[in-house]
Each structure stands twice: as C-alpha cells, then as structure tokens.
Amino acid sequence: MATSIAALIGLAALSLSAGGFDAVDLLLLALFGATTPWLAIGYWNAAIGFFIMRFTDDPSTYVVPQAARAVPPSAIAGSTAILMCVRNESPDRVVRNLNAMMADIDAAGCADRFHVYVLSDTSLPDILSAEAEAFGELARQWAGRLPLTYRRRTANTGYKAGNIRDFLERWGDAHELMVTLDADSYMTASAVLRMVGIVQANPKLGILQGLVVGMPSTSAFARIFQFGMRLGMRSWTIGSAWWQADCGPYWGHNAVIRVAPFKQHCAIPVLPGNGLLRGHVLSHDQIEAALMRRAGYDVRVLPEEDLGWEENPPTLIEFIRRDQRWCQGTLQYVFFAGTPGLEVVSRFQLLFAMLMFLGSPAWIGLLLVSTLVLAATPSPGAVVDADYGMALLVTILVMWFAPKIATIVDVLSRPILRRRFGGAFRFLGSIAIETAFFLLLSPIMWTAHTLFLAGLPFGRAIGWIGQVRNDHSVSWSTALRHLWPQTLLGAASLMLLGLQQPEALPYVFVLWAGGLALSIPLCVITSRPSVGLAYSRIGIGRLPEETDPPAALEHLELPALRAAQPVAPG
Secondary structure, eight states: OHHHHHHHHHHHHHHTTBTBOOHHHHHHHHHHHHHHHHHHHHHHHHHHHHHHHHHOSOHHHHHOGGGGSOOOGGGOOSOEEEEEEESSOOHHHHHHHHHHHHHHHHHTTOGGGEEEEEEEOOOOHHHHHHHHHHHHHHHHHHTTTSOEEEEEOSSOTTHHHHHHHHHHHHHGGGOSEEEEEETTEEOOHHHHHHHHHHHHHOTTEEEEEEOOEEOOOSOHHHHHHHHHHHHHHHHHHHHHHHHHTTBOOOOSSSEEEEHHHHHHHOOOOOBOSSSTTOBSOSOOHHHHHHHHHHTTOEEEEEOOTTSOEEOOOSSHHHHHHHHHHHHHHHHGGGGTTTOTTOOHHHHHHHHHHHHHHHHHHHHHHHHHHHHHHHHTSSOGGGTSOHHHHHHHHHHHHHHHHHHHHHHHHHHHTOHHHHHHTTOHHHHHHHHHHHHHHHHHHHHHHHHHHHHHHHHGGGTOOOOSOOOOOSOOOOOHHHHHHHHHHHHHHHHHHHHHHHHHOGGGHHHHIIIIIHHHHTHHHHHHHHHOHHHHHHHHHHTTTOOHHHHSOOHHHHTTTOHHHHHOOOOOOO
16 A cells, blocks of 8 residues: 555656646645545555455455354344434434334344343433433333333433443443444344354454445435445445454444443543543544454454445535534544554554545645646646646546445446346446536535634534434525535636636536535535435435345335335346
8 A cells, every 4th residue: 555655646746747846846745645545545445345346255254254153043142232322313213213123133033132222312302302202112112022221311421432331331241242323323133133143153253343334315415425335335345354354443333342341441531631632532433443452352344235224414514514523533533543552453543534534634735736836827737747647637536436446347247236226227327426426525525624624723623413314405595604615615716727727627627626616506406305306216326225125124114215116127
C-alpha cells in the first residue's frame, strides 16, 4: 500500500511539473498526499476481495476459518443476551423487528437460551410513555417463553458505551455471550444462531462482527446510497477481513461478543480534561475491538450478506447528521491510538478511521486551491501536464471506484446474481444513477465534514441523538438552511472558472463543483416519497432482498417489498 501511495504522489508531482515546481505546487501535493491513504486501501481491499470472491469456493470460511467450526443450534449451551439499544426512537418499528426475531428464535426451539434486553436512554417525554407501554406489552406477550427486560436510564452517561456498560454491571455475569443491536438494525434468528454457534465453538473468538447491509427502502436517497454501498461493501469487506485477520473491526451492532473478556478488558475510560473531544467517548466500537484483541481474543468479521440489515437515513439532511456524530466520535481515537499493548493492525485501524474524516478538508483544500490556481493562469496547460494529468485522473477514478467495479464484474458474470439485482438492464441503469449520485454526494459530504471540523474548536458538537427514520420530504427552505455553504462554494467556483477557464468547467463540474451547486435540489428531490416509490416500482437501486425476499424480511411487511415488481428468470 505504501508503494501505491508513493506512486500516486509521484504521478501527481509529474502532473504539476508543467510550469516548474513552486510553493503552491508543494501545497497541492501535500493536500493530495493526505487523500491517498483511503484511495490505496480501498483499491487493495477491492483487489484482494475480488480474487477471493472469484477463486475460492467459500470466501467467508477462507477469511474466517473459525466459521467452519460451529455448534449447531440444537447444541447451543449457556445463555446469550440480545441487547437492543434505543434513544428517542419511535418504539413501533423496534417492537416490530424484535417481535419477528423472537418468534424465529422460539420457532427454532432455542428460546430458553436467550434473554432480550431493551436498553433505553430515551429522554423525550412524548416518547417515554409510548416506549414503556410498547416494551411492557412485548414483555408480557413473551412471558414464559423468551424473557424480555426493559430498562431506562435517566441520564445517558457514556452514551451507547455507557448504556452497554450499565448492562454488563447489572446482568453481564449471567450471560456467556451477547448480541448487540441498534434501533435501526435487524438480525434473523438463523443469523443469530449461526454466529452464536461459531463463537461458542471457538473459545478464543471474542467478537464476531456480521456484515450489515441496507434494508430495502422506499426512500430514494436511501435506495441509491445503499445500492452503492452494496456494490462496494462485499469486495471491500472480504479483502479487509483477509489482511486484518484476527484484528478485525467491530461496528457496534449486529455482532456476537464474549461477555466476560469484554466486561473485563473493554471498558473505555473517560478522557480527562475540558477540551471538546474530552469526556466520554462517543464512538466506542473500534476502540473496544482493539482492546479485545489486546486481551488475547480474536476479532473477526464474517462477510456474508444474509446476516443482518440496517436502515439508512432517508434524506441527505439525516445522513449528514449521522456522519457528524461519527466524525466527532472518531476523532477521539487520537487519544487511544498510542495505548500500550495494541496490535499494529489495531492501531492502523484507529488511524485510518480518523483519516476517513480528516481527508475531507484535504479534498476541499485541494479543490479550492487548484480552482484558484487555474483561474489565475492563462491556460490549464501552464499548471498541469496534460498527459500526466489525464493518467492521474484515470488512476484516481479507477482506485476510487475499485470496490464497486469488483462487485459489478462479479454480478454481471453470474446469471443468478444478475437476476437477483433486477436483471442486467435494471442493474446497469442503477449503476449509472448511483455513479452520478456518488459524484454529486461526495463533495457535499467533504464540505459538511470540513465545516463540522472547523466548528469543533468553537464549541460545535453533537451527542448521541435519535434520528428521523421514516420517509419524509425536505422542504426547499430546510435544504437551503442546511446546504447554503455547499451551494455558495460550488456556484462561486463554477462562475469563477466560467469566466477565467471555461475549458476546465466540465472536469470541475463533474468532479466536485457540480455536486455542491446542485446540493439543494438533490436533497429535496431524493427526499420525496413519491420519487422513492417510483424508484421501487421501476427497480432503481434494487437489492437482492427485493427480488427474492427472505422470509424474515417478509414478516416485517416492508413497503419496499410490496412495491417491488417481480423479475423474470434469466
């Protein structure tokens, strides 16, 4: 990977050598260098994942050998806690998901080995009463078959990690394993039993993280986003699972965890001091994975696509809010990357997680400086060598899209997969729409991250907040209030280059300024339920679960499954 980064920076230096090399070129090169780690890791994850997908009989067992050893459901022993963490969530969909999973576990004859805990940090009075009533009724409904305990804390000390720590202190010693779930996540009983069986059969396996894919949705924004995630996720995850090996990731939900070592070794200390990033840790999962591995237990990710689902934000505004929470929490990793005893790969994961967000200001700085430089020169050729510049652009795009390209090739070469994604015509149409969406969305998120990071020293922060998960329209005024910085930045860049360097406009529009200038209409249009419903019916962003719905998802009666049109064989 280091060679790839060096080659990218070298090619960028050659591209900038057209008019000599000065201080501005050094600045551009430094900004570009800060963006290269994620390009390189994405490319190599995709390349490794593609070869494993294509040339092994069982990719998941190849990268997780423990998956070949599992206790069958009938032989599962001990007690497993299922934790559902909620905060200011509408209880209806949580009850729906929990009830379906509990029914499946009961049908499998394993209910006596599980105990469900709803761990609430809800603070909104109008949700409190509905939550207590809904979970109380669910507990009464399952009394005598599968126990359910509902507990609400009056203060969400320590955020989600503190919520789970409270469970560990109260009830952890009664259970060998625990399954962690978020309010927007769902696991089938077969997935729970398979993963519990694997962990129980492998005593040194501390955390087994399941691959989490997007839940079929009627939100246009969620459909396009999670279709793109589905394209890139499998090759990325398989590739990373191969080289991370026993130092794998934990994403905070849809995972099975060995309780005793987690309780003993994975407590996250409060960061001392009064700085904005001090205090309780907001993003806990990767730190807990690193601490579990330090304690001598393996952490693995099982890259199978039928283990669990999650609901993605239905609008761009909600998506940005979620990303800001992740951004703030991930920056706190800086205080843990130097923790004594961590494995090298664990430190690497913490550093790269931070680079994911710190790379955004580098992209914005790179694009702003390059725009100003282009506008101030007589022609683009005075700044960028055309041949080297085009080679660099093609290389960046190939590496950027490599995880998706790997899955696209895999799907198109397999008739069964083609049909499950809606057929070749729908699949290719969805790819075209998602590619345009991704090019528009990326600079919007870079700018949002940059603005959020710039605001942190001035007290801008975000806590563990509930999200609006139901489909809803975003008004033009709301979109303007949230996205005016992106719009202003994009429009100003296009106007400047339109006046000074019109020949550069197509590149700048496609690669970054267009997404910023169109951020408001993109937000409004992709939020409209009518657009999402039309996409569902046409098959734009169709997932395999919509073509062949698993019984577990059919029980949820998702609107996207009702709207999806059948696909002819072949």
